[in-house]
Amino acid sequence: MIAPPALPDLLLDPIVRLALSEDLGRAGDLTTDATIAPGTRIEAHIAARKPGRLAGMDAAAYALKLIDASVELDQHLGDGAELSPGSKIATLSGSARSILMAERTMLNFIGRLSGVATLTARFVAEIAHTNATIVCTRKTTPGHRAVEKRAVRCGGGTSHRYGLDDAILIKDNHIAACGSITEALKRAHAYAGHLRMIEIEVDNLDQLEEALPLKPHAVLLDNMDNETLRRAVSMIDGVCKAEASGGVNLDTVKGIAETGVDYISVGALTHSASNLDVGLDLP
Template sequence: MLIDPRKLDKLIGLWLDEDCNYFDLTAKIMVDDGARAAFGLNAREPLVLAGLPVAERIFRTLDPGCHFNARAADGDRIEAGATFATVEGDAQALLTAERVALNLLQRLCGIAGLTAEYVRAIEGTGAFLVDTRKTTPGLRMLEKYAVTCGGGRNHRLGLDNGIMLKDNHIAVAGSIAAAVAKAKAKAPVLTKIEVECDRLDQVAEALGAGADVIMLDNMTNADMREAVALVAGRVPLECSGGVRLDTIRGKAETGVDFISVGRITQSAPCVDIGLDEL
């Protein structure tokens, strides 16, 4: 996983503190100290797996000696009713970790599954699906990882990963050419500069200014085809805005290189996963 374990451990600590302030009152009363238990992680609907190593790390945080057996890997398609992992260990610890582990799995698998639907919708077009920064605060690292499990690719991980000149940045600078020139003069040498355009004349200006990537924002399919012809492969083109499952194929067939979709992280439903005693 392209996940920093140090940051992940900090997040897990916050999640467990949120769910279990001082101690798990129910587990402490109902489960004897030292009792052992074994559970299966079960898919209650078809899903694309994402975040299984995260779930394992959550269980191990409370029971470092637990035995976690993954029967599948992130990115796998899991059928309804399948047990894709088992965990055995201290009963109190596993029950305390249960909800946090399931919450993360259900969220990440939901993102991976929705991403996979969008990826299938543009198969054969040559366009790549990419995510956006429309993520849940605190979960971006994991939600963007889930996108890759579903076959998508990551756009910027954060504001320091690249320069994107939007309409307000361009307005402050005075023009696209001035904005690109200022960015090129001050940006680290390996940093790409993307320019957001919503008109064909802006596409021409961005291309002439030396933009590394051009975003076609809320353009019609006809205008995007013109933009593709105008740019003629000199820089990558990204389509953004108004992208849904029922519109993405037509947008991909215009010839753009990337299609960014906020819905795959912003609107993905959680899937149903259960932790059931073996």
């Protein structure tokens, strides 16, 4: 697959600086300072210990750059690459003190984000025979949304909203506070302008029937069983996009995709992905 571009340094910088700062604390790397003589040079390899999908190399490379831009990073595999146990991801050459200082933060980013990409790839594979697309949600680690959503893309998925400011998604609480689906959609259309998408969440077919004449761009079909999803897709009949959500997992996603929905949102991609085991080793 073609991996998404690396995130701009402007976005990576606060995320990576915070990670390095919480590791280095107030006194730096005491172990390295105590045991490694200045001027010592090494070569080290980052390698996968479990199979998966690679992500997070942009954040890892930026962490190394902030510690010591003179350390050479020779990247053998790019984000989006398939990993097998033992796959050599990158070679680092330079100051031993700098490499050891950056090691854990680099591996944390690669392990966490490769875990997200790996889980996403599993969901994508389950529905590859359909026209549905796997999308992630805003259920991300606070402060890490940009890197986690990019990791989803490395796994072959894409994103729902990045934040509250890039689309209008009318959920059940908005409807309750506003008074009705009809009133919520009328207000949204009056406010949105021509470039903002409007999606509305519905829990049943009666709500869907009320929403469709008001022309949302997409309808979020929440916690519906597969038969209800099929009926909903038939009712929508291409008038807008159909998105399924609610407790989606690897056991259920295939059946959901086969109902004909356009998108399936999966919060688990970012809130429940397991860390992929990667390590840094000296030859």
